Amino acid sequence: MKYKSQKIAYYFFAVAMLLFALQLVYGFIMAFYRIGFEFGHPYLTFNTARAVHTNLLIVWLLTGFMGASYYIIPEESEREIYSEKLAYIQLIAWVLVGVTAITGYHFNWWEGRKFLEIPRPLDYLVVIDILLFLFNIGMTIWKANKHSTTQLVLFFGLLSAALLYLPGMVWFDNQTLDSFYRWWVVHLWVEGVWELIMGSILAYLLIKLTGVDREVIEKWLYVIVGLTFLSGILGTGHHYYFIGTPEYWLLIGGIFSALEPLAFLGMALWAIAMYRKSGRIHPNKISLYWTIGCAIMSFVGAGFLGFAHTLPQVNKWTHGTLITAMHGHMAFWGAYGMLVLAVITYAMPMITGRKLWNDMIGYLAFWFTNIGMVGMTGAFAVAGISQVYLERKLGLDFLIVQKEIAVHFIGLILAASLFSLGAILFFYHFIKYGIPTEEAMSDTELQEA
Ligand code: HEM
Numbered sequence: 001m002k003y004k005s006q007k008i009a010y011y012f013f014a015v016a017m018l019l020f021a022l023q024l025v026y027g028f029i030m031a032f033y034r035i036g037f038e039f040g041h042p043y044l045t046f047n048t049a050r051a052v053h054t055n056l057l058i059v060w061l062l063t064g065f066m067g068a069s070y071y072i073i074p075e076e077s078e079r080e081i082y083s084e085k086l087a088y089i090q091l092i093a094w095v096l097v098g099v100t101a102i103t104g105y106h107f108n109w110w111e112g113r114k115f116l117e118i119p120r121p122l123d124y125l126v127v128i129d130i131l132l133f134l135f136n137i138g139m140t141i142w143k144a145n146k147h148s149t150t151q152l153v154l155f156f157g158l159l160s161a162a163l164l165y166l167p168g169m170v171w172f173d174n175q176t177l178d179s180f181y182r183w184w185v186v187h188l189w190v191e192g193v194w195e196l197i198m199g200s201i202l203a204y205l206l207i208k209l210t211g212v213d214r215e216v217i218e219k220w221l222y223v224i225v226g227l228t229f230l231s232g233i234l235g236t237g238h239h240y241y242f243i244g245t246p247e248y249w250l251l252i253g254g255i256f257s258a259l260e261p262l263a264f265l266g267m268a269l270w271a272i273a274m275y276r277k278s279g280r281i282h283p284n285k286i287s288l289y290w291t292i293g294c295a296i297m298s299f300v301g302a303g304f305l306g307f308a309h310t311l312p313q314v315n316k317w318t319h320g321t322l323i324t325a326m327h328g329h330m331a332f333w334g335a336y337g338m339l340v341l342a343v344i345t346y347a348m349p350m351i352t353g354r355k356l357w358n359d360m361i362g363y364l365a366f367w368f369t370n371i372g373m374v375g376m377t378g379a380f381a382v383a384g385i386s387q388v389y390l391e392r393k394l395g396l397d398f399l400i401v402q403k404e405i406a407v408h409f410i411g412l413i414l415a416a417s418l419f420s421l422g423a424i425l426f427f428y429h430f431i432k433y434g435i436p437t438e439e440a441m442s443d444t445e446l447q448e449a
């Protein structure tokens with residue numbers, strides 16, 4: 001911690017960890033429902049649990065991105081955050097809106113638009129809160145003593161994510177139009193502007209952890225940004241195959257989305273190459289694990305498993321099945337879950353002054369979550385392939401098929417238990433670090449690291 005306002009990040013990280021833990025609870029609820037233990041019915045239906053699970057995911061990731069920004073921007077700008085007070089107000093308001101939304105879901109106050117379930121009145125509060133956040137970060141950069149590519153790409157990513165939230169708020173009576181613009185949020189976030197946030201945070205971590213020259217790392221950041229836009233924007237077409245849009249989307253969506261893995265492959269090679277080039281090894285090795293792990297797992301989950309169902313010839317069979325859930329889990333985990341955990345692992349010793357960076361708990365958290373996630377992805381894959389075959393090739397009834405594949409959810413629960421054990425170790429570590437301290441600022445070993 002070189003600037004005292006960087007400690008704001010801690011409170012965002014703590015909220016993110018809490019929401020992450022809660023997300024897992026809803027994942028288990030769904031998995032148990034799937035194998036016949038429907039203990040919560042009719043108070044909590046499967047579809048409500050699903051909306052809560054995915055919304056908690058988005059909210060903890062966004063909270064993590066905000067924390068990462070409050071940590072990274074002061075350092076990259078060589079000054080304190082514009083207003084510390086505003087940051088705390090913004091966090092409290094964010095939590096209040098989030099809690100209201102999630103509570104409301106339990107009373108069926110949500111819209112049936114996957115991932116955008118937040119009722120429109122609450123959307124306005126989300127927008128106000130994000131404006132406060134962007135204002136605070138923007139003013140810090142405006143008054144900065146230094147500007148860097150990393151800092152500007154991060155800000156541009158955050159700003160465009162905010163702007164892209166707006167098309168999801170327009171009301172359409174036509175379902176095709178509603179779907180069309182829903183993807184501007186859902187797709188252009190994870191396969192567009194969030195990748196800028198990812199690229200810039202990886203750049204920051206690589207600069208800190210490998211000691212390779214900033215010029216070299218940031219030069220490649222431009223290449224990543226270029227590849228992302230080249231493929232990701234028109235790649236949106238892979239969601240326009242069968243929703244009532246013109247036929248040319250089959251060709252455009254197929255070609256451009258097939259190029260999307262290049263950006264993720266680029267990030268993986270970039271992270272590995274920078275690691276191999278590194279002259280010095282930063283003492284925080286476990287943060288390097290998360291950083292490089294993120295770059296690699298995102299290529300497998302988003303790039304490879306995304307490609308697996310992106311061509312129209314494949315997608316016409318797999319669309320909306322558990323194949324989507326297979327890809328969704330590893331992509332979100334690899335690209336954005338691991339990214340947030342990488343920043344947290346890097347920042348915690350700096351904020352608290354405690355150097356728990358190489359103990360066993362940290363490594364076990366890394367391996368258990370990742371091996372668990374590979375297992376979960378496998379369970380969804382076998383369930384998904386069976387579903388496609390039975391339901392779409394043989395033409396069996398949807399619900400009969402769901403019963404046939406229930407057995408694979410036992411496998412999911414086993415793998416998810418290993419994943420959750422890893423997550424619990426991560427939470428334990430987080431708690432063990434404790435809260436921000438003043439000593440962290442005067443620790444010279446930390447300042448130089
Ligand atoms: C980190 C990046 C990514 C994340 C987090 C992600 C996550 C997701 C999620 C959650 C869905 C379900 C969306 C919904 O139904 O509302 C989805 C759908 C899809 N994704 Fe990705 N994805 C990523 C990257 C990619 C890439 C690079 C490709 C292609 C190479 C791809 C191909 C697809 C396709 C074709 C679908 C539609 C599935 C269907 O028809 O049901 N994704 N993705």
Ligand code: HEM
Binds near residue numbers: 025031054417419
């Ligand atoms: C305890 C661990 C977890 C369990 C048991 C679990 C289980 C589930 C289940 C059963 C579904 C619904 C699939 C269906 O439609 O039947 C689901 C959806 C989803 N989960 Fe999880 N999950 C867990 C952790 C996670 C994590 C860590 C992430 C991301 C980092 C995640 C991201 C998602 C996403 C994106 C969807 C929606 C997929 C789609 O669009 O089809 N889950 N999860």
Ligand SMILES: [Fe+2]
Binds near residue numbers: 187191
């Ligand atoms: Fe997409």
